[in-house]
Amino acid sequence: MSDLHTEIAIVGAGPAGLAAALAVCEHGRAACLIDDNPKPGGQIWRAGLTAGSRSATNREAWLTNPAIPAELTARLARVEGLRVLPAARVVATQNAGSLLLEDASQARYLHYQKLIVASGARELLLPFPGWTLPGVTGAGGLQALVKQGLDVSGKRIVLAGSGPLLLASAATLRAAGAQVLLIAEQAASRQLAGFVWSLRHWPAKLAQAARLRWALRGVPYRAGSHVLAALGKERLQSVRLQQGQHVRELACDWLGVGFGLVPNTELLQALGCALQDGSAKVDALLQCSQPNVFAVGEACGIGGVDKALLEGRMAGLAAAGQVEAAQALIPARAHQLRFAAQLAHHFSLDPAIRQLADAQTLVCRCEDVRHGDLLAYNNWREAKLQTRCGMGACQGRICGAACATLYGWPVTGSRPPIQPTRLGSLLQLETTEAPSS
Amino acid sequence: MLIRIELDGTVRQVPSGISLAAVLAGLPGRRSASGEPRAALCGMGVCFECRVTVDGQPHQRACQLPVREGMVVQRDV
Amino acid sequence: MTVDVLIIGAGIIGSAVAEACARRGLCVQVLEAGIPAAGTTAAGMGHLVVLDDNPAELALSRDGLARWQARQHALPSQAEYRACGTLWLARDDEEMAEAERKQILLRQHGLDSQLLTADELRRCEPALVNGLAGALRRPDEAVLYPPVASRWLLSQAEALGAVLLRNAEVNCVNDEGEVSLSDGRTLRAANIIVAAGNQSTRLVPGLPLKPRKGQLLITERYPATVHHQLVELGYIRSAHTNDGDSVAFNVQPRATGQLLIGSSRQYNDLDSGLNWPLLQRMLARACEYLPGLLALQALRSWTGFRPATPDKLPLLGRVPGCQRLWLATGHEGLGITTALASGELLADLLCNTRPSLDPHPYDPARFDTWTAATPIQAVEAATC
Helix, strand or coil: CCCEECCEEEECCCHHHHHHHHHHHHCCCCEEEECCCCCCCCCCCCCCCCCCHHHCCCHHHHHCCCCCCHHHHHHHHHCCCEEEECCCEEEECCCCCEEEEECCCCEEEEECCEEEECCCEEECCCCCCCCCCCCEECHHHHHHHHHCCCCCCCCEEEEEECCCHHHHHHHHHHHCCCEEEEEEECCCHHHHHHHHHHHHHCHHHHHHHHHHHHHCCCCCEECCEEEEEEEECCCEEEEEEEECCEEEEEECCEEEEECCEEECCHHHHHCCCCEECCEECCCCCCECCCCCEEECHHHHCCCCHHHHHHHHHHHHHHHCCCHHHHHCCHHHHHHHHHHHHHHHHHCCCCHHHHHCCCCCCEEECCCCEEHHHHCCCCCHHHHHHHHCCCCCCCCCHHHHHHHHHHHCCCCCCCCCCCCCEEHHHHCCCCCCCCCCC | CEEEEEECCEEEEEECCCEHHHHHCCCCCCECCCCCECCCCCCCCCCCCCEEEECCEEEEEHHHCECCCCCEEECCC | CEEEEEEECCCHHHHHHHHHHHHCCCCEEEECCCCCCCCHHHHCCCEECCCCCCHHHHHHHHHHHHHHHHHHHHCCHHHCCECCCEEEEECCHHHHHHHHHHHHHHHHCCCCCEEEEHHHHHHHCCCCCCCCCEEEEECCCEECCHHHHHHHHHHHHHHCCCEEECCCCEEEECCCCEEEECCCCEEEEEEEEECCHHHHHHHCCCCCCEEEEEEEEEEEECCCCCCCEEEECCHHHHHHCCCCCEEEEEEEECCCCEEEEEEEEECCCCCCCCCHHHHHHHHHHHHHHCHHHHHCEEEEEEEEEEEECCCCCCEEEECCCCCCEEEEECCCCCHHHHHHHHHHHHHHHHCCCCCCCCCHHHCHHHCHHHHHHCCHHHHHHHHC
16 A cells, blocks of 8 residues: 655644644645544544444545534635545554554555644543443543443433543433433542632633533532442442442442543654653643654643644644744643643542552453552562553553552553554555655 | 344344444443453543454454444454 | 672573572572563563574573473463473475474484474464475473563572562672672672673673564464464574574464564664564564464564574573673573573582583683683773
8 A cells, every 4th residue: 555645644633633734734734634533523522423434535524523613624624735534543653754554444654744643632540349340431431432322311320530521421421311310529629619710710611611510400419529339240230439428329320430531642652752741741832852743632731622722723833834823822822721730730639549449459451450469569560561461452551540540650661553453554564655746 | 224233143233323332332241351241441442341353353442433234243252 | 798699680590590599508689670570581482492403502492491391380370381382384395304304303302293294284273374384393392471480480589588689780790709789889799690681791791792682573362363382494593693684483372362473683783662674574474374463453562682692502600710700691582491491500500519411512611702802800890
């Protein structure tokens, strides 16, 4: 299969990636936008899947996603020079300036001059007794499954964990006909009050929070409350919760638990980009430590959709050579970074959350490694070598973040491929012919 | 619109446009390395818990796959 | 405190030496700068296989295999010992003749093997490509997971009184039995054994040892795809060349159901990053033998460095000209197979007992040029 060439490659078609693509193409540069989902929107604007969309390289058909603001899709539909590669994964970075992509039927190289990584975030999923039972999902995970078509009408659902995603997820579930029994937020009510008070500086977010709360009227939202255990044999039957001083059990069909978000940095690490506190280290114009690589959105720090849109635009402008226009947005970004700091501060984890697992609780779900097996070690590398923790299919994406949270181990030494990949894809040889223009 | 997929040898009608994980989420699923029951967790292709064999290829993430007419799916239950 | 034996390096060789010494009643200390079993030990395939390129290699690998076999039931299950046997694959009549020669040689050393015809081979490994000429089956060989096996050996030594010192980075050693650590401490011992793999050259300058890079790839779980360890008969040619980059087909069915795919050999590349063109050559070679690999999910690939001597035999014995300073390194790609044999041999030499194997082929003094160039004064001057 012949190689692809582009000026600016953008990985991730969530808010940050879409904004970057728009900025690049509106300034006359060519961009290639890659996403592992069939449809654009990322997690926050996740579309329902539509049959046949996997082959929708027709940009207009691909852009059809009512969850994305209409103005954005309209402008993206108009630009010149935008190529989209849906349902494609970046699996390796053999040489600077090229990515190996894999989709359902083929693998090929994409050569670029500049790269914008908008790889988003995943949920922080932390171990507690019973968390591996079918019926227990991520809070955002359950929302994603419902958007994919999972029928939850009439089902009893408990959401637990931390952060605004719990509310967004609850709203989706309720709209889909589910009975949301409880939202258990681990942050104390005084933390939550502080967060709401801080929102006065971000009126749009305050309005959004108010809309969510209205959509969720009647649903109990308990601060200072966390999951203790999921109970059941072959499937979830009930959940045990700590609510203040009380322990209670609730029978339910689904339990969605998420303790916040973790930036997806695997591609950035493979490129040799430096990280700081778990996200990409970037300069004022979103440049990473490696030349010609930008990181935007959640990948360079959890901060929500407005930050992602702004950063995507900034990096798009900078990559397209519009440096002054990008610099003009620095103050606006500072405002978004202050919001990100508020988010991190007010939803910081109660130390009790790190103590939920007992010796028998699995930490690594791929290799079934228990909390008790890991206590003998004091670093990720040794624990991994001796217990196989992190050596399974998810390549440590879930247990790595859990170990970092529970034991304070920085996760080191990620190894190619970036995602599990057909072996045949790795055999794809780079062609050396000049780009066809 | 309904389409047909084959799940562990039995033909099922499922709505078109949904993901395979959405079909499987409420059903018994795969067993883990040590034999425990597992089902979809992250819903976004990260955790690999929703893996099934599709058209003879093991380890396919159901949450990343839209259902397709004639799809042959095996859970390793 | 002066201990009897101070071992530098807690990889599988250092751990095996520690265990053999502790079993002889010696007071043992093991120094590890980083993480035990995390260097070459962690990077290798973990094959327990007899290689027969020369009599000394055959003797050491045969003894090593026998010792693992004898202890297989004592290993923890996480060490993933699996007696899957080895199939040496012949592509054509010429390689089949090589298989026959190998069978005769192994029989002379009391090792059982069976020649398989093309049909027999196809029946026992249906995933292999059609058209192979046959194979030689070595039924009693095995694979294991080296980091756990290595740590188990060390814990056996610890149970016998050996002490592991972590974060012990060694700056220099001398033949007075002194070891200086980077934290300023000086440790003393009656004997010092350098078992630091490729790091050994830092402590003993002039050591005829070169890192030889290898790359491996492991797949997702596909149980029962392959039943034996599969090796092409050309493997020894690849292992014993002295220049150039080479690949040879070698696939193991791991206890987890994963397939571990090797192998490549490369001098003069000290970059721990993957060499993609060579990885592609290695995988292409593997797919020639197992075409079905193309569709399997590759999970992880990595590199490692074998400590290689010019004749591919390890360095087991005193540093030439020294009394208290010993070497246990240079095992190239056979360190897992030969760890227990090496540990026994070195412990016998230390205790002045007659070893069961002739130690001379492994004696570091066999490299004349090095011996001449590095008298003990030079070692001391250069290292302290």
